[in-house]
Amino acid sequence: MRARLCVWVLLLCLPIAAGPTSVWAAEDGLAPSSKSAVLVDADTGTVLYEKNSREKLPPASITKIMTMLLVMEALEKGQISYEDRVRTSEYASSMGGSQIFLETGEVMKLEDLLKAVAVGSANDASVALAEHLAGTEERFVEMMNRRAEELGMKDTRFQNPNGLPASDHYSTARDIAIMSRELLKHREITRFTKTYEDYLRKESKKPFWLVNTNKLVKFYEGLDGLKTGFTREAGFCLAATAKRRDLRAIAVVMGEPDVKARNREITRMLDFAFNQYANRVIYKPGQLIGKLQVDKGEKSMIEVRSPQQFSVLMKKGENADDYRTKIRWEKLKAPVRKGQLLGAVEVEKDGKTVSRMELVSAREIPKAGMWTILKRTARKLFFIPDETPAADPGT
Structure with a gap:
C-alpha cells in the first residue's frame, strides 16, 4: 500500500500578526x-x-x-x-x-x-x-x-x-x-x-x-x-x-x-x-493548494490545504482579471519542523504584490530511516509508483 501523508498547514495572512494594513x-x-x-x-x-x-x-x-x-x-x-x-x-x-x-x-x-x-x-x-x-x-x-x-x-x-x-x-x-x-x-x-x-x-x-x-x-x-x-x-x-x-x-x-x-x-x-x-476568493477552507515533495522524509509528500478563506479585497467595479495569483514553494528536506515555511501565495496587480499568505507546516516530519529509503530506491529502480506527483518548487 502506497505511503501517503496529508498534512494540514496553518496559513498565516501576514496582516493578521501585524494588524490591519x-x-x-x-x-x-x-x-x-x-x-x-x-x-x-x-x-x-x-x-x-x-x-x-x-x-x-x-x-x-x-x-x-x-x-x-x-x-x-x-x-x-x-x-x-x-x-x-x-x-x-x-x-x-x-x-x-x-x-x-x-x-x-x-x-x-x-x-x-x-x-x-x-x-x-x-x-x-x-x-x-x-x-x-x-x-x-x-x-x-x-x-x-x-x-x-x-x-x-x-x-x-x-x-x-x-x-x-x-x-x-x-x-x-x-x-x-x-x-x-x-x-x-x-x-x-x-x-x-x-x-x-x-x-x-x-x-x-x-x-x-x-x-x-x-x-x-x-x-x-x-x-x-x-x-x-x-x-x-x-x-x-x-x-x-x-x-x-x-x-x-x-x-x-x-x-x-x-x-x-x-x-x-x-x-x-x-x-x-x-x-x-x-x-474575490482565492482559496476556500479545505481547498487543495498544492503538494510538496519532502526529500528523505519519513513521509515523502505534503498535501497543502487551506483551513480558512483567503481572498483579495477589491473596489466594486474593478476587473478581477487585473489580479494574478502566484504560488512560490520552498524546496523541502527532512526533517521538517512544525511552523517551517513551505511557501507563499502572492496576489499581484500591475506588477505589485497586493496580498500575500505564508504557508507553514503544522507538524513535524522526521527524517526517513535507512530501510524506508532503500524501499523507495527499489520502487524507482523497478518503476513502481509511490506518490502522487508533487508541486514544482518555485512556480
Missing part, C-alpha cells in the same frame, strides 16, 4: 459621535475607515473577546471541552454588573458559561471560565496579555477577563479589530454570538433568560457578532461583524454617547463596506 478609504462622517472607530475587511485586514484608531481607551466588556478567544483556542487544542463541569468560586460569584447570578459552588457546563459570556456579557461567567482554564484570574490575565503581544496588539493591556473598571486596563479600536479577526477564525464562536435569546438552567424551576446585548444581530442583515461593552468611563462600545456573500467586515466603535448612536454608526460603517467593496 493600509487605509483604502478615509470617509468623513461614518462615526462622528465615537471617540475612536475602525472598519476592517476580516479576510485581508485592510482598513477601510478609521478615526483615532490607535487611541488608548477603556474597552469595557469588549475585553471578553480575548476571553472567548482563549476559550476557543483551548477547546481546539483539546485542553477543555464543552461538556466540562465548571464549579463557581466565591470570587467568581461576587462579580457585579452584567451577570447570570452564579452562586458559590454552583456547577455549570462550560458551553453554557461561554453562551452566557457571548450572549449576556456575564462578568461572573467570564471569571468562572478564566479560573477553569488557568486556575486563577491572575494567571488567566497573564495569558490574555501574552496572547495580545503575540497578535501584535501593541496598545493593549488587560487587568481582568471581563472589562470591569480597573486601573491600567485599556485597548484601541485597531487592537480590538485584530483580536476580533483572530476570534473569527474559530467559526464555531458565531453559533453563540449570533444568538438573540436563549435560556440557561433550563431544567430548573426558574430558567434564566438570556437576551443578546447586541440587538443588531436581530436587525442587521448578516450580522452575527461580536461583543458590546459599556461602563461610565468607557461609554458605549461595540465590536461588530457581518458577512454578505464572500465579504466579512469588522466594525469597532468606542466611547459612543448612547446605544442609538453606537448602533447607528456601526450600521453606517458596515453599509459603507458592503456598498463599496467585494472580495
Whole structure:
C-alpha cells in the first residue's frame, strides 16, 4: 500500500500578526459621535475607515473577546471541552454588573458559561471560565496579555477577563479589530454570538433568560457578532461583524454617547463596506493548494490545504482579471519542523504584490530511516509508483 501523508498547514495572512494594513478609504462622517472607530475587511485586514484608531481607551466588556478567544483556542487544542463541569468560586460569584447570578459552588457546563459570556456579557461567567482554564484570574490575565503581544496588539493591556473598571486596563479600536479577526477564525464562536435569546438552567424551576446585548444581530442583515461593552468611563462600545456573500467586515466603535448612536454608526460603517467593496476568493477552507515533495522524509509528500478563506479585497467595479495569483514553494528536506515555511501565495496587480499568505507546516516530519529509503530506491529502480506527483518548487 502506497505511503501517503496529508498534512494540514496553518496559513498565516501576514496582516493578521501585524494588524490591519493600509487605509483604502478615509470617509468623513461614518462615526462622528465615537471617540475612536475602525472598519476592517476580516479576510485581508485592510482598513477601510478609521478615526483615532490607535487611541488608548477603556474597552469595557469588549475585553471578553480575548476571553472567548482563549476559550476557543483551548477547546481546539483539546485542553477543555464543552461538556466540562465548571464549579463557581466565591470570587467568581461576587462579580457585579452584567451577570447570570452564579452562586458559590454552583456547577455549570462550560458551553453554557461561554453562551452566557457571548450572549449576556456575564462578568461572573467570564471569571468562572478564566479560573477553569488557568486556575486563577491572575494567571488567566497573564495569558490574555501574552496572547495580545503575540497578535501584535501593541496598545493593549488587560487587568481582568471581563472589562470591569480597573486601573491600567485599556485597548484601541485597531487592537480590538485584530483580536476580533483572530476570534473569527474559530467559526464555531458565531453559533453563540449570533444568538438573540436563549435560556440557561433550563431544567430548573426558574430558567434564566438570556437576551443578546447586541440587538443588531436581530436587525442587521448578516450580522452575527461580536461583543458590546459599556461602563461610565468607557461609554458605549461595540465590536461588530457581518458577512454578505464572500465579504466579512469588522466594525469597532468606542466611547459612543448612547446605544442609538453606537448602533447607528456601526450600521453606517458596515453599509459603507458592503456598498463599496467585494472580495474575490482565492482559496476556500479545505481547498487543495498544492503538494510538496519532502526529500528523505519519513513521509515523502505534503498535501497543502487551506483551513480558512483567503481572498483579495477589491473596489466594486474593478476587473478581477487585473489580479494574478502566484504560488512560490520552498524546496523541502527532512526533517521538517512544525511552523517551517513551505511557501507563499502572492496576489499581484500591475506588477505589485497586493496580498500575500505564508504557508507553514503544522507538524513535524522526521527524517526517513535507512530501510524506508532503500524501499523507495527499489520502487524507482523497478518503476513502481509511490506518490502522487508533487508541486514544482518555485512556480
